[in-house]
Amino acid sequence: MSDKRTLIAVMGDEDTTTGLLLAGIGQIDPKTNDKNFFVYKENKTTKEQLEMEFNQFTQERKDVAILLINQFVADMIRSTVDSYVEPFPAILEIPSKDHPYDPEKDSVLKRVRKLFGE
């Protein structure tokens, strides 16, 4: 079911994306020029754009296994992220340089807390 899913996609601020690209996760389709990363630019990227990209990575593309998303970016489209329940691709909220990680906001950790009645 996940044989074709080999890529890691990123949605994040410039620093996070650059770092992850340095690690070598980036891929650009030579034909369609589709990128598997999306750089969020403060005050420039709109919520609609974010939602569109999120849907693109989670629903349209079939080669993404994991979607890494900066937590503060996820916060902007929180309802979309929280309502996403599919196992593939897995959504992982990661901290960014400027925004420390808050486990209370994480959609999966929220479910963990809910399950244990905390």
Add this chain to the structure above:
Amino acid sequence: MSATREQVFPTRMTLGLMKTKLKGAEVGHTLLKRKSEALTKRFRDITKRIDDAKQKMGRVMQTAAFSLAEVTYATGDNISYQVQESVSTARFKIRARQENVSGVILPQFESYIDPEINDFKLTGLGRGGQQVQRAKEIYSKAVETLVELASLQTAFIILDEVIKVTNRRVNAIEHVIIPRTKNTIAYINSELDELDREEFYRLKKVQEKKQLEVARLDAEMDAARKREAEEKAKKGEETSIETQLEATSLNDEKDSNNLVAETEDDVIF
């Protein structure tokens, strides 16, 4: 009670069927319960590991961000544009392995690096090449952690779903199917008992009727026999009179014969 039983005809065959069904439901219940327990155990284990991994991820990402800041400091300008432009093929890729936990297939992501590909040969060529190399290594390690966390998270989501389904099944069997089957069995039993009692009563009734009939026939027969006997007795008396009468008449004849003879004698002489 009648609302919580199945609509069946109360026969012995359905009773047998219901008993088999009850046994099957009980076996299924214990099996599912065990499955659910195994999954929950696994689930708790994973939850704990997710919690730990998330904390670890926070630290790792911090280190990584720091190494990137070093790169920026060393190269003197922002390398992000250059990096984004020189990307072409992914070096870091994911392979999904499958793990089986009591019938549930959990994917396990495994990262691997294609050493052939290096998109950033020229990045940091002028200055800070060492830092770029270091940032690359640190970020690679960070991605490995993230991949590990992602596979835990996927397992968490799948297990969550499966546990819910299994628990729903366990509860359905425990609180709906088993009581309903038991009710049906009780209903069939009571109905069969009722039939038994009815049958017994009917037999008794039939026997009573038969006995009455026999008694009536006996009495009739007795009466008939008595009448016969009486008749016979009456007839017997009559015949005795007749014989007496016959006897007397015979005597008379004899007398007359004698008379005739006498007269004949007379005639001869």
